[in-house]
Amino acid sequence: MHWTMVGWSHHETPVELRERLAFSKDQVFEALQQFKQRFPNSESVLLSTCNRVELYCASQERKSFPQHEELCRFLTDFHGLEFAELQPRATALSGEKSIHHLFTVAASMDSMVIGEAQILSQVKAAYELACRGESVATNMHRVFQRAALVAKRVANETEIHQKRISVPSVAVSEIATEFFERFEDKKILLIGAGEMGTETLKYLKDFGATKMSIINRSLERAKALATEFEAETHPWEKLYSQIMASDMVVSTTGAKEPIVTVEEFQKARSAHPARAVLILDLAVPRDFEAEISHVGDTYLYTVDDLQEVCQRNIEARKAEWPKAKKIVQEETKRFLSESSHRGGGSTIKLLREQAEGIKQSELDRLLNKLDAKDLDEATKKELQVAFDRLVNKLLHPPMQSLRENADSQQHASLLDALRRLFQLGESERSK
């Protein structure tokens, strides 16, 4: 069995080039159809995300298997890009390394943000698209299904995915959860309707928040976001009264000066003396004056506080790296070993069938010739046994070599050599 991949990722290729190389869903489908026509004996899956474009190929035969350069050229030609410009940045891997790479990618160990969960669904989507385009067969089914299992194993057996590392996710999953048991009945106020605010709302919604309201200088923008998240909107003038009515406040405006001052805050608070509030100030520059953190029952967290947690979590993820790497290595070896046995089994079967066919035809020819000399049954039987022994003795050394090298890297080469030397499967193909 032969495996290969070529691709460009965030490691070597800047975003400007990755953008040009990216494939839309329809383009992936079209590219796979073209690839199938050009390399009919190869299976293929094309993975295209914002951080990588990778083409994975598998084939039983080395002879018709596309070379790295051909694959690279195929991808650049598809977009009409300069091969010479992109080829040096490409990652090209074969055999065990390509399988290892796929498992590493699926387990989110090659991602820009290690441990991010999105990549596995992208790998699965790429595989499903290839299935729809019928560009995959047994080998790709096996390797991509195994990749999903490897990713699951890494997620279950290590903590590489557990610690959040983006500011909004840490704000919700690590800080807010130390305050609240549940979010369904909490009044949550979002100040600002930018990207950070949107991401925070997503996390809050995932955690079950339902009573969310948005305040933004531009009410139109707040309304658009509120529709998306089924939240309420309030005019900017109600800023202080809404803060006082909330259990949790998330602030993400782009204001150059603090929008909430300690004097105004205290004045507004005097009407609600016993109400405790969690404020997550995710804005830079800060939206809440730092002195507000000294006000009783007010818990103010700024981006700096959260960045510290993010950094700690990144370190924690890195600490899990060796464990995850070991799992990927183990699974790669196991997969290749299983593949070898499967591939070896079909080749051996072909070889035996071919030898059996030749033996039988030669034996029949000889017996027909000897029939004229009145050969008795015992002699016929003796001849049959002699032919069987001859075939077995001839096949024994190659079979033994295959068995001995079943788990080594040479196994695929031996099988390939066997297929080519004995021209196994050639007759079927010629038909």
Place this chain on the structure above:
Amino acid sequence: MLSGVTVSCFVFSYLVVMFMEAARVYLKIPGRNTLLICMLVAGLFAHTIFLVNTLFFSDASNIKLLADWFQWSVVAAWCLTIAYMVLVIRNPGNASGLFLIPLILALIGLGTLMRGGTPFVSTSEGLWQVVHGISLLVGTMFICFGVAFGMMYLLQSMRLKSKGRRKKAKLKLPTLEFLQSMNRLSLFATTLALAFGMLSGVALNLQRSGSIDWLSPGILSTVALFVWTLIATVLEISAKSSLGGRRSAYLVIANFVFMLAVLGVVLVSSHGQGNVAQKSTSASESIISEVNS
């Protein structure tokens, strides 16, 4: 039944549990939570056996329930231990035992100090006596429960306020919302239990002597405690935040301090106790006689 079980058996188990809770700061013990739950279950089992023996089998001819301060304290400690076990099973990672077990041990210690003292006087108004005793027991239990959560709230609040402390914290505590809800629960339940205790006390006194000595130290201090918890409850109801505030925590801690003072007065004034010479019978015996009559 297992007559060899003594106070020291379950006290030892609870001490081990407390040590394991405290060791979270210094030691990483594999399977700590499982060990902790096992030890707690063992302690609770011994505690239950001891209670059954004391309440029902110590004198076969004379069935007693909550007959003196010792039984009263050990039963209150048992109830608190059950509450702690529920918390541990709900969230084994939290170090709530560090706050609850000292109270459990203090109750057992108080009972042991009072062991062999004058038993509560028995009256023919057995039902009111039972309601009075059990209500005050429940009230005391919830006040102890409240003080543990009040302390946890203040500590957690301090840690969350000072991000540096939060970062270094090795003891995991429940969320502020949960602690606040426990503070609230203890305040409301205490007020309710004390109200029942006071009303049943009034009924008991009226039936017994036709009048109430409002100025007796035991009654006066209990009424004062009730009035205080009522005020605290009204204050708590006025706060609508999910996270509450430190005020709730201070209220439940003040409840506890008040209760200690009342307990001291009650113990000194021999409230509810008869003469040593008087034959001691228990509330449950009174119920039985009520039923029979």
